[in-house]
Ligand SMILES: Nc1ncnc2c1ncn2[C@@H]1O[C@H](COP(=O)(O)OP(=O)(O)OP(=O)(O)O)[C@@H](O)[C@H]1O
């Protein structure tokens with residue numbers, strides 16, 4: 743398509759354990775398009791987190807290449823920010839504002855503390871967390887902590903957000919509201935998003951394409967399904983039920 747931000751070419755990753763080799767990723771070929779939301783969906787243990795960690799640069803495949811803007815990914819970088827499922831991603835001894843300003847200082851984003859506070863405020867506003875600048879993480883709900891983690895990542899203006907089941911520990915209503923917030927963030931920033939989930943509905947609501955992975959030990963991608971349902975989407979959107987059925991059948995559960 744000519745608009746690839748990240749390319750995975752023949753990627754293989756295996757783990758050794760109790761005398762056996764588990765091939766987690768086998769011949770993974772995947773292009774991530776600039777500006778898309780790509781959902782990675784699959785059963786527990788199929789290798790979703792492993793795949794995301796290779797893209798982030800936290801870990802490296804045994805064979806194959808992963809490129810971003812044509813350059814090999816060799817280490818974690820600010821242009822690829824990861825967000826986890828765990829609510830405890832923030833420093834507990836810092837306020838929300840300090841949590842967001844600190845990485846901006848480390849990476850010399852603004853030229854003064856004041857400039858960095860202004861950048862932080864802008865992103866706190868984007869994730870609808872203004873008014874909680876001076877709260878400590880323990881004073882926030884799980885959903886609010888995930889919003890703060892999103893603001894912290896976005897403030898660094900990454901090209902891609904890598905999200906590993908970011909809403910997996912939230913109650914259903916909060917999850918829905920955070921999904922809608924993520925879509926707003928996507929529209930307003932244009933950031934590319936790769937979101938791992940094991941929730942078919944979440945994959946359908948968010949994505950432009952759905953990567954369906956096979957069962958644990960099967961080595962990787964079963965199919966990549968385009969998702970062109972009209973937005974905003976809900977279970978009543980035309981084509982939703984058919985897409986759900988198609989994905990469900992592939993998941994083999
Ligand atoms: N460091 C490791 N050493 C050995 N085996 C590992 C390691 N990390 C992951 N595995 C194994 O690799 C497989 C894939 O793990 P991974 O965490 O990528 O799965 P996942 O799809 O993210 O699962 P979940 O949905 O439960 O988060 C699992 O079978 C796991 O046990």
Ligand SMILES: [Mg+2]
Nearest residue numbers: 790791792906
């Ligand atoms: Mg995982």
